[in-house]
Amino acid sequence: MVDEPESAVIIGGGLAGLAAEVGILAGGFKGKLTLLEKGPSLGGRTNSLDYRGRTLDLGQHMHVAGFDYYLTFLKEIGLEGKIQTEPKLNVEFRDDSGKVGKVKSSPLPPPFHLAPSFFGFPFISPGQKIKLIRPLLTGLLMDRKKDGADRSFGDWLRSKGASEESIEKLWNSILVPTLNAVADDVSLSMGMMIVERVLLDKEGGRLGRLNCSLSRIGKKAAEYIRYHGGRIKLNSRVQSVKIIEEGRHLVVLADGTTLETDVLLSAVPGHELSKILPEWTREHFSHPFWKLDWNSIINVHLFFKESVMSEEYFGYLNGSAGWVFNINRNGDDPGKHICLTISNPGSLEEIDPKELVDKVREDLSSPLPRIRQTSLEDSLVLYQPRATIRATPKSHDLRPPQNSPFPGFFLAGDWTDTGWPSTMESAVRSGYSAARLVLEYVLGNSPTEDSLT
Ligand SMILES: Cc1cc2nc3c(=O)[nH]c(=O)nc-3n(C[C@H](O)[C@H](O)[C@H](O)COP(=O)(O)OP(=O)(O)OC[C@H]3O[C@@H](n4cnc5c(N)ncnc54)[C@H](O)[C@@H]3O)c2cc1C
Numbered sequence: 001m002v003d004e005p006e007s008a009v010i011i012g013g014g015l016a017g018l019a020a021e022v023g024i025l026a027g028g029f030k031g032k033l034t035l036l037e038k039g040p041s042l043g044g045r046t047n048s049l050d051y052r053g054r055t056l057d058l059g060q061h062m063h064v065a066g067f068d069y070y071l072t073f074l075k076e077i078g079l080e081g082k083i084q085t086e087p088k089l090n091v092e093f094r095d096d097s098g099k100v101g102k103v104k105s106s107p108l109p110p111p112f113h114l115a116p117s118f119f120g121f122p123f124i125s126p127g128q129k130i131k132l133i134r135p136l137l138t139g140l141l142m143d144r145k146k147d148g149a150d151r152s153f154g155d156w157l158r159s160k161g162a163s164e165e166s167i168e169k170l171w172n173s174i175l176v177p178t179l180n181a182v183a184d185d186v187s188l189s190m191g192m193m194i195v196e197r198v199l200l201d202k203e204g205g206r207l208g209r210l211n212c213s214l215s216r217i218g219k220k221a222a223e224y225i226r227y228h229g230g231r232i233k234l235n236s237r238v239q240s241v242k243i244i245e246e247g248r249h250l251v252v253l254a255d256g257t258t259l260e261t262d263v264l265l266s267a268v269p270g271h272e273l274s275k276i277l278p279e280w281t282r283e284h285f286s287h288p289f290w291k292l293d294w295n296s297i298i299n300v301h302l303f304f305k306e307s308v309m310s311e312e313y314f315g316y317l318n319g320s321a322g323w324v325f326n327i328n329r330n331g332d333d334p335g336k337h338i339c340l341t342i343s344n345p346g347s348l349e350e351i352d353p354k355e356l357v358d359k360v361r362e363d364l365s366s367p368l369p370r371i372r373q374t375s376l377e378d379s380l381v382l383y384q385p386r387a388t389i390r391a392t393p394k395s396h397d398l399r400p401p402q403n404s405p406f407p408g409f410f411l412a413g414d415w416t417d418t419g420w421p422s423t424m425e426s427a428v429r430s431g432y433s434a435a436r437l438v439l440e441y442v443l444g445n446s447p448t449e450d451s452l453t
Pocket residue numbers: 011012013014015016017036037038039042043044045046058059060061062063236237238239267268269272276297298299384386387388412413414415422423424425427
């Protein structure tokens with residue numbers, strides 16, 4: 001029995017689902033629009049948790065100024081005042097020998113603004129730097145979509161004479177935090193996208209963060225959605241979806257409730273979607289998204305008795321390499337709570353949490369020597385096994401567009417084809433793109449698969 005007739009249903013309340021609902025409402029949709037989220041709050045991977053009286057973000061979530069759609073979405077839902085973007089790129093890297101390298105934008109015009117930092121970068125030899133220039137120029141001149149999707153960035157760098165040292169010390173320290181993968185696991189086209197969008201784009205490559213907890217995104221989006229007539233149902237896990245007939249869908253929730261709807265928009269990760277869709281639908285998708293490979297991120301939170309860090313963040317290049325963040329730098333007790341974000345953790349995932357805390361504490365006592373003079377009061381290790389998809393060679397063939405082979409059924413999520421790696425920008429882009437398709441479909445003008453990305 002169908003409990004409630006709906007006009008449109010969105011499954012999943014992460015950035016993609018929220019952006020989709022905001023986009024559909026902003027487009028003047030007049031039907032009954034409901035978002036179903038399995039959890040008790042909105043935000044998905046961009047959310048926070050309560051830990052012993054503190055609010056901890058699920059990952060520190062950096063943006064670059066070139067995240068156009070993500071930043072527009074934040075403004076739309078009223079978070080403009082919370083966006084903090086650096087006036088220029090200025091990132092510090094440290095290793096365990098005490099060397100410090102800066103990647104800092106100079107007054108030179110783009111793309112030369114990083115040239116002084118590049119030549120001063122202490123972790124690779126001058127000879128290696130000279131050898132890196134030619135591959136960069138050829139990479140920028142190639143047609144990324146055509147030539148770069150099937151080959152790994154690492155393989156291509158080697159073919160142009162790059163050494164293992166430069167791949168490890170330079171490229172991996174750029175690619176691991178941005179793409180959550182090393183050069184050998186990244187397609188040439190995605191690697192070059194990072195070079196273009198982050199390193200060579202003086203304006204767009206500026207780093208930033210929200211200066212409030214991530215959980216505010218879901219809360220502010222919910223306010224916007226409810227104010228504009230949309231609905232949200234929390235604690236509503238979708239168990240399965242049935243396509244009753246062309247353009248009619250039945251959504252079955254875990255508590256047995258059913259909803260019938262004309263328009264269905266899935267904004268859950270691909271591995272979840274493949275569980276709720278009927279098996280027979282697979283042969284109709286030209287992009288087998290269930291084969292996408294996902295990678296983890298680990299966040300190690302350390303709470304010290306005394307302050308151990310004064311700067312906001314820096315990249316650490318040895319051992320449990322990653323980004324070290326000074327949480328609450330501008331709040332009470334700055335420098336006492338630090339967090340190491342370990343992207344692409346590999347074998348570190350296998351280590352027992354207590355052992356990992358000891359290792360991180362030991363590793364970081366070299367760049368942050370005050371760690372040796374104080375005691376650790378508490379720690380927390382957060383493992384997120386499916387943090388992002390891997391932008392491997394050929395992964396493009398697995399990422400579907402936001403429309404599907406089934407009329408009235410649309411897809412969103414950072415893993416769909418947006419031309420961007422699996423990021424907040426990709427999630428919001430996919431949501432807005434799916435919203436546009438829904439509006440076109442409702443108005444009787446449905447575009448084809450090819451007309452999208
Ligand atoms: C630790 C970490 C650090 C990160 N750092 C960065 C960063 O610095 N910069 C950056 O740009 N990106 C970063 N990312 C990636 C970014 O968080 C994601 O790309 C983005 O949030 C994905 O949004 P989404 O809406 O596509 O998916 P999700 O956020 O996964 O949302 C999917 C939603 O669907 C819900 N759902 C799933 N199954 C069902 C079901 N059956 N029924 C109902 N609801 C369901 C889930 O509960 C969830 O709320 C990071 C990710 C992690 C994990």
